[in-house]
Amino acid sequence: MNFIRNRLLGYGVDEALVDPLSFVILISFITLLCIIANFITKHLIIRFIAHIVRKHKIEWGNLLLERKVLRRLSHFVPAIIIYYFASTFPTYQKAIETLALTYIMIVAFSVINRLLSVFNDIYQTYEIAKTKPIKGYVQVAKIVVIIVGAILVIANLMGESPIILLSGIGALSAVFMLVFKDSLLGLVAGIQLSATEMVRMGDWIEVPNYGANGDIIDISLNTVAVRNFDQTVTMIPSYALISDHFINWRGMQESGGRRIKRALYIDMSSIQFCTEEMIEHYKQIHFLSDYIVNREREIEEYNAANQIDRSNLVNGRAMTNIGVFRAYISEYLRRHPGIHQEKTMMVRQLAPGEHGLPIEIYAFANSVQWTVYETVQADIFDHLFAVAGEFGLRVFQNPTGSDLKALSQEVKGE
Numbered sequence: 001m002n003f004i005r006n007r008l009l010g011y012g013v014d015e016a017l018v019d020p021l022s023f024v025i026l027i028s029f030i031t032l033l034c035i036i037a038n039f040i041t042k043h044l045i046i047r048f049i050a051h052i053v054r055k056h057k058i059e060w061g062n063l064l065l066e067r068k069v070l071r072r073l074s075h076f077v078p079a080i081i082i083y084y085f086a087s088t089f090p091t092y093q094k095a096i097e098t099l100a101l102t103y104i105m106i107v108a109f110s111v112i113n114r115l116l117s118v119f120n121d122i123y124q125t126y127e128i129a130k131t132k133p134i135k136g137y138v139q140v141a142k143i144v145v146i147i148v149g150a151i152l153v154i155a156n157l158m159g160e161s162p163i164i165l166l167s168g169i170g171a172l173s174a175v176f177m178l179v180f181k182d183s184l185l186g187l188v189a190g191i192q193l194s195a196t197e198m199v200r201m202g203d204w205i206e207v208p209n210y211g212a213n214g215d216i217i218d219i220s221l222n223t224v225a226v227r228n229f230d231q232t233v234t235m236i237p238s239y240a241l242i243s244d245h246f247i248n249w250r251g252m253q254e255s256g257g258r259r260i261k262r263a264l265y266i267d268m269s270s271i272q273f274c275t276e277e278m279i280e281h282y283k284q285i286h287f288l289s290d291y292i293v294n295r296e297r298e299i300e301e302y303n304a305a306n307q308i309d310r311s312n313l314v315n316g317r318a319m320t321n322i323g324v325f326r327a328y329i330s331e332y333l334r335r336h337p338g339i340h341q342e343k344t345m346m347v348r349q350l351a352p353g354e355h356g357l358p359i360e361i362y363a364f365a366n367s368v369q370w371t372v373y374e375t376v377q378a379d380i381f382d383h384l385f386a387v388a389g390e391f392g393l394r395v396f397q398n399p400t401g402s403d404l405k406a407l408s409q410e411v412k413g414e
Contacts, residue, residue, distance in 0.1 A: 321393055
């Protein structure tokens with residue numbers, strides 16, 4: 001300031017104008033210096049660093065550039081220049097230094113937050129991130145950085161020790177608990193989910209209470225994002241996965257097979273003992289030829305050994321069309337290329353009811369892909385619906401309009 005003042009006096013400037021003019025010149029000089037320094041930092045140094053990073057394909061360097069960490073660091077330069085020149089304004093030195101230091105602190109904490117994001121981005125590139133996500137912990141760290149930063153900035157502006165402000169936080173603990181309730185619950189839930197591996201990135205989960213049914217695409221401090229199969233996204237509170245019930249299909253996906261558990265309902269009035277003609281017909285079915293021969297011999301030996309009078313079909317043992325049909329389904333499943341042959345596979349009768357006799361298929365498709373699974377399941381039942389009539393069986397179906405129409409036409413014809 002004195003240097004500029006003396007130079008102005010040397011040029012013959014009116015003494016009354018020297019002080020304000022010196023002030024304006026110094027302010028302009030500092031402003032111009034800050035602009036030049038900021039320009040050099042952003043457009044020369046940072047561009048040079050970015051060129052080196054892209055040329056050598058430094059992965060973490062690209063993340064720093066994407067998160068604009070270096071650009072944020074460039075804000076330090078003008079603040080440091082202003083802080084350095086604060087002594088040239090003795091009257092306002094304290095205020096200028098306080099404001100410059102406050103800005104430096106804000107930039108510093110902003111850089112720390114961005115570095116935490118970069119750390120999470122780098123961690124996401126590793127395989128362990130799928131089973132041990134840390135996004136929730138990173139968000140907690142950011143909250144802590146913001147709180148600490150706010151305390152230090154306020155303490156700096158007030159010119160007091162941060163310890164004095166920290167001592168008053170205890171009285172506000174109830175308010176903090178209320179404000180950060182979801183974050184605290186989410187943190188605890190996140191730790192439990194991560195420690196027990198209840199959910200992972202990419203898991204297919206079903207949460208009925210929230211209408212979610214799809215793959216996990218994000219696990220954060222407060223929420224778990226699920227992309228449903230209709231491409232909508234459902235946000236579920238993290239603690240809801242601890243307190244509420246949900247289904248995780250990961251076990252099915254890792255097993256290599258998906259369960260088929262569906263019943264075919266048979267009209268019970270179509271069930272009957274097999275006649276000789278029916279047995280001969282069944283012997284022509286490739287899947288049943290050996291079964292029929294062996295079963296027929298077994299029944300004959302039993303009836304002969306026990307001297308059963310077969311003049312009445314009720315006496316002794318005999319084959320039924322429903323029993324042969326069950327045997328056919330079992331053989332059909334054993335030869336089906338879409339069925340996992342090393343897992344549980346059975347064809348069973350369930351309790352009969354108003355919809356007929358359920359014949360349930362319990363087996364596993366050898367693919368966990370949804371489209372493949374549905375195709376295998378549909379192929380099996382397409383075939384069974386079509387062949388049921390070959391065994392003299394009728395698939396049960398409630399009367400429809402066409403049935404009633406046909407019945408009325410028969411009555412009219414009579």
